[in-house]
Amino acid sequence: MTSLQPNLSSTRQNKQAHSTRISLPWVITIGYLSLILLLPLAALITRSLTIGPVEFWQIATTPLARSTYEITFVTALAAGLINGIMGTLVAWILVRYQFPGRRIFDGVIDIPFAVPTSVAGLVLATIYNDSGWIGQLFAPFGIRIAFTRLGVFVAMLFISLPFIVRTVQPVLLELEPEIEQAAWSLGASEAQTFWRVILPPLIPAILTGMALGLSRAVGEYGSVVIVASSIPFRDLIAPVLVFQKLEQYDYDGATVIGTVLLLVSLILLLLINLLQQWSRRYAD
Amino acid sequence: MLTKPKASVILLSIALIYVSVLIFLPSIFIFYEAFHKGIDVFWNSINQRNFWQATKLTLIVTAITVPINTIFGLCAAWVIGRNQFRGRTLLLSIIDLPFSVSPVVAGLAIVLLYGRNGWLGGLLAGLNIKILFAIPAIVLATAFVTMPFVAREVIPVLEEIGEEQETAARTLGANDWQVFYRVTLPNIRWGLLYGVILTNARALGEFGAVAVVSGSILGKTATLPIFVEQAYKNYQAEAAFGSAAILALIGALTLIFKEILETRTHH
Numbered sequence: 001m002t003s004l005q006p007n008l009s010s011t012r013q014n015k016q017a018h019s020t021r022i023s024l025p026w027v028i029t030i031g032y033l034s035l036i037l038l039l040p041l042a043a044l045i046t047r048s049l050t051i052g053p054v055e056f057w058q059i060a061t062t063p064l065a066r067s068t069y070e071i072t073f074v075t076a077l078a079a080g081l082i083n084g085i086m087g088t089l090v091a092w093i094l095v096r097y098q099f100p101g102r103r104i105f106d107g108v109i110d111i112p113f114a115v116p117t118s119v120a121g122l123v124l125a126t127i128y129n130d131s132g133w134i135g136q137l138f139a140p141f142g143i144r145i146a147f148t149r150l151g152v153f154v155a156m157l158f159i160s161l162p163f164i165v166r167t168v169q170p171v172l173l174e175l176e177p178e179i180e181q182a183a184w185s186l187g188a189s190e191a192q193t194f195w196r197v198i199l200p201p202l203i204p205a206i207l208t209g210m211a212l213g214l215s216r217a218v219g220e221y222g223s224v225v226i227v228a229s230s231i232p233f234r235d236l237i238a239p240v241l242v243f244q245k246l247e248q249y250d251y252d253g254a255t256v257i258g259t260v261l262l263l264v265s266l267i268l269l270l271l272i273n274l275l276q277q278w279s280r281r282y283a284d
Numbered sequence: 285m286l287t288k289p290k291a292s293v294i295l296l297s298i299a300l301i302y303v304s305v306l307i308f309l310p311s312i313f314i315f316y317e318a319f320h321k322g323i324d325v326f327w328n329s330i331n332q333r334n335f336w337q338a339t340k341l342t343l344i345v346t347a348i349t350v351p352i353n354t355i356f357g358l359c360a361a362w363v364i365g366r367n368q369f370r371g372r373t374l375l376l377s378i379i380d381l382p383f384s385v386s387p388v389v390a391g392l393a394i395v396l397l398y399g400r401n402g403w404l405g406g407l408l409a410g411l412n413i414k415i416l417f418a419i420p421a422i423v424l425a426t427a428f429v430t431m432p433f434v435a436r437e438v439i440p441v442l443e444e445i446g447e448e449q450e451t452a453a454r455t456l457g458a459n460d461w462q463v464f465y466r467v468t469l470p471n472i473r474w475g476l477l478y479g480v481i482l483t484n485a486r487a488l489g490e491f492g493a494v495a496v497v498s499g500s501i502l503g504k505t506a507t508l509p510i511f512v513e514q515a516y517k518n519y520q521a522e523a524a525f526g527s528a529a530i531l532a533l534i535g536a537l538t539l540i541f542k543e544i545l546e547t548r549t550h551h
Contacts, residue, residue, distance in 0.1 A: 025359035040393035114535035116489030116509040219386025221492035239388040
């Protein structure tokens with residue numbers, strides 16, 4: 001019995017140590033989050049509150065600000081829609097097809113995640129300008145890509161593709177080909193098999209991927225600032241406007257547009273969370 | 285859907301062409317443009333004071349940011365992966381915030397906090413501490429945008445391995461540090477390494493947030509990604525592509541590491 005004594009006391013010590021250990025990671029997590037993330041965002045929000053609702057609204061809805069929202073959101077949405085289709089197709093190819101170079105193809109999808117945005121902007125501006133590898137194919141038809149809104153669109157396509165592919169791919173992996181074969185052997189046509197059997201379970205994942213890509217594209221700065229000419233009302237996007245206002249020491253202007261962008265990303269984040277819950281329910 | 289070979293070939297071709305034109309061709313182009321005139325031209329284009337200063341600054345910022353964010357990521361992963369509490373989902377969403385906030389907005393928020401009229405700006409100016417347009421602001425901006433990576437990669441691993449081994453070690457008399465170092469760390473090492481590599485890649489490559497807080501002064505506060513932009517703007521296309529090739533190479537190595545780590549974690 002006596003031999004149990006030290007064991008007991010050491011367990012008690014462990015319990016004590018356990019509770020102090022709970023506190024240290026907690027303190028670091030909360031402290032670091034507050035210092036790095038929450039404090040700056042709080043500074044942004046309080047600054048925008050001091051501007052006052054009337055003036056805030058005025059700055060947020062000037063014709064220039066409205067045009068940057070339109071250019072940012074409509075272009076990002078268009079890129080999201082195209083990539084919603086193309087990304088799903090790419091994920092399908094990767095999961096269902098065997099072809100030489102498949103693994104390299106799979107790795108290439110992640111390049112936009114791994115390359116700095118200024119590098120992406122530099123390359124896109126160079127190959128899509130009138131004398132670039134791809135730009136010169138379009139120039140004879142009077143289509144200019146770099147330094148126009150089309151350039152913004154291409155940059156957004158580039159940065160948002162991996163989000164859709166990487167969200168749809170795991171869902172497709174779990175989809176069993178047997179179900180398609182069953183639908184088919186029961187007499188469904190190809191179109192019916194696609195629309196009624198394959199597509200429905202993929203829709204939550206496709207929408208989640210599109211929302212993730214959209215969220216990234218709406219906030220994108222680096223590649224767009226290089227590939228676009230950033231001329232107001234033509235290809236000036238909202239994040240670049242924030243940057244320009246800061247350069248002109250217009251802190252109120254930068255704060256207002258920045259807050260609008262922050263709100264949009266919070267709404268998109270909420271939407272993404274809801275979509276993910278939906279897809280989880282679908283999976284069950 | 286799959287039985288008609290013609291349809292399969294068409295779908296495969298569309299996907300391959302799309303990805304090749306949109307991603308693969310631009311990636312190859314970086315290296316073509318940097319090296320097609322020969323190694324000497326490449327070397328001469330980047331061998332300039334501003335480039336070396338940008339490289340040095342980038343390495344300093346990364347060397348500070350990555351360890352700090354790794355420690356934070358481990359703590360946050362433990363808090364979320366090993367505890368059940370109210371607001372757990374909220375905390376997870378907050379940690380994810382930097383993924384959805386525009387880098388420019390992150391930079392703006394830092395400028396407003398540490399600027400002359402900001403909450404901390406006046407205080408730090410009184411103490412003669414320079415944050416904006418200097419290394420501290422670049423570190424803060426980089427830490428902001430790279431914050432979620434380690435936690436994001438470690439949390440699922442922690443949840444998957446469960447608590448049994450740690451509890452066993454603890455009942456056998458191991459102290460907290462021993463439990464972490466001998467039991468938890470070996471179990472999460474690949475996930476942790478992957479998170480660190482992602483943090484590292486993003487820290488080396490962050491452009492938007494750093495551009496806002498650094499002032500992008502060549503030879504002083506320009507990091508490598510900013511050097512790429514400034515060189516391009518100043519019609520030094522060769523220097524821009526030379527440094528872009530180096531950053532792209534780091535990106536490629538990151539992807540290769542990722543591939544290796546993924547095969548390791550699946551076995």
